[in-house]
Amino acid sequence: MLADSNAGTVAPKNEPVYRMVVRSIQTKIMSGEWVVGDRIPAETTLAADFGVHRSTVREAIRVLEQNGLVRRHDGGKLLYVTAPREADISDKVTAAIVLHEITFFELWESMRYLEPALAVCAADRIDDDLLAALQANVERTKAALEDKQSLVELDIEFHQIIARASRNRALQLSREPMSQLFYPAFLKVFSRLNAGERLVFAHERILQALGRRDPVEARSWMEKHIVDFRRGYELANLDIDSPVAWLK
Amino acid sequence: MLADSNAGTVAPKNEPVYRMVVRSIQTKIMSGEWVVGDRIPAETTLAADFGVHRSTVREAIRVLEQNGLVRRHDGGKLLYVTAPREADISDKVTAAIVLHEITFFELWESMRYLEPALAVCAADRIDDDLLAALQANVERTKAALEDKQSLVELDIEFHQIIARASRNRALQLSREPMSQLFYPAFLKVFSRLNAGERLVFAHERILQALGRRDPVEARSWMEKHIVDFRRGYELANLDIDSPVAWLK
DNA sequence: TCCCCATTTATTGTCGGACAATAATTGGCG
DNA sequence: CGCCAATTATTGTCCGACAATAAATGGGGA
Structure with a gap:
């Protein structure tokens, strides 16, 4: 029995078995004993290995799955070890932000930095x-000045590309959930204000700065861009x- | 039957029932229909309400629980609606960072900003x-210059207090998981280098700036402080x- | 009246087993 | 050697059961 195979973690007393299984697998x-890509044994096998009922194993799997440590390839039955996806994290942060009633100001301020x-x-x-x-994105944005919906989507993409270009996955991870909540507001602003020109202008400046590999200018224009958005938010009442x- | 009570979300075809239950409750x-603090019906009740077996409901609950939307008060059986705690998020981000093999540099750079x-x-x-x-923290730090372990803990606290003082929960949420992974490294640096004096010096400057409500100085010293740490990291080889x- | 404790009830954690649907594997055939 | 059909493995869901224990209840006593 693998009951005590959870080396390196402290076992809370009265811990339910399914959570023990979770910790063990986690x-x-x-x-690194189980590596990303490894196949995880079938539920029945795990149940036998751990000496517990399959239902118990299933509850453990639901937990692991939710943590993004484990996943079934689309439409498949086999379970594999995976690294958590951005979306796995993002959704949870999003929920946290909403339920804690974090204000739009806090979100904006985060993006501001x-x-x-x-x-x-x-x-x-x-x-x-x-x-x-990025260049292509700006071109398309210029062509979509009248279509608010596309405008917002293109703006999201613009910032997403920059995030990727940062080559810093930790920062990206922080940004993602906020941007998700940030941008719906964006749509509101855009449908109330005609801010397409200003947006394109800022994006162009940022693009140019990045093209010149000029961090000072890039930062400066990005800052203006975000600060500007706040003004729009307030102007839109x-x-x-x-x-x-x-939303949704 | 509440099968289609998931208004506002799209139902993937072939979605397992337990996930349908998750979406419905989520x-x-x-x-806002169910508010933080509300008690959630017993498993048997939910099973009856949704017209599914209790095992299915339990799997759904494991998911919700993992998302921090639902929790049993310590040692209790009753299930309540809750807002996700920092730790709920933090642990998952931590796992993501590790499994994606994000580098210490990325982490450091995030903190740098x-x-x-x-x-x-x-x-x-x-x-x-x-x-x-903060003042008290600095005093205690001065008194603990020789005790590396305490030094690290006090540093963690110092930065945590500042995070709270920011009154921006979104930024705090971003910072938390990184600091968790950041600081173990800190311990290594401190046990190899004698950097206590430098640390206290920086903390004092930051404290003073905050006391004067001087954002420019506060930022500047914090920046120096973080940049300085990177040097320590490299000096410590x-x-x-x-x-x-x-870890653990 | 109101609080405390013993008793009853409700609820969870875990188990055993079953079955249909379907993904994965195997084996035979061209 | 590759493709398709038959076989096997595996999951999703269900039924039902039971011990442990938290929660609710209902009297006594202060």
């Missing part, structure tokens, strides 16, 4: 591919101190 | 209580480009 994964930081990193590290993608809402 | 919570931002916010908003706590490891 430890194997985090410590995060985005310029990402721009600085990107200026140092952006490659030609991403630069081209939206309350910046109200909690972020959940 | 929607109730996120939309996050901490100064937090310092700026804190300079604007810190209250006398937190200022006093640690590889900044190696992936962050998992």
